[in-house]
Amino acid sequence: MKKIITASLLGLLLASGVHAAGSAQQNLMGTCNTEATGKKGEERKAFMSSCLSDGKKRQQEKMKMCNTDATGKKGDERKAFMSDCLKK
Structure with a gap:
């Protein structure tokens, strides 16, 4: 049971990271397209x-x-800092 929960959480974390990278690329594409x-x-x-x-x-x-x-x-302090810093 613990393995299933751990695997599920790991999958969610990996999926959210891919989404964040995709949105950064999409923002760049939008900016370049406008220019x-x-x-x-x-x-x-x-x-x-x-x-x-x-x-x-x-x-x-x-x-x-x-x-x-x-x-x-x-x-967690580093994670939060990096997240905020990269969003700027």
Whole structure:
């Protein structure tokens, strides 16, 4: 019984993490799409490619910054801090 409950909770935690990552990507897509208004064809394609790859770099930089700022925090405190920091 404990194994079933543990497996269920683990599944829920993993599923919620995937959803959060998906929404961040969706936000980036929406932002890039808005900025690409008026561009067509190859120009739009090149812009979207550049914008989305820049977004990955921005997210990585934000992750590094938040991770550095979270030094010294542990457990739930660190989790809460990282969550808030990455949402900004």
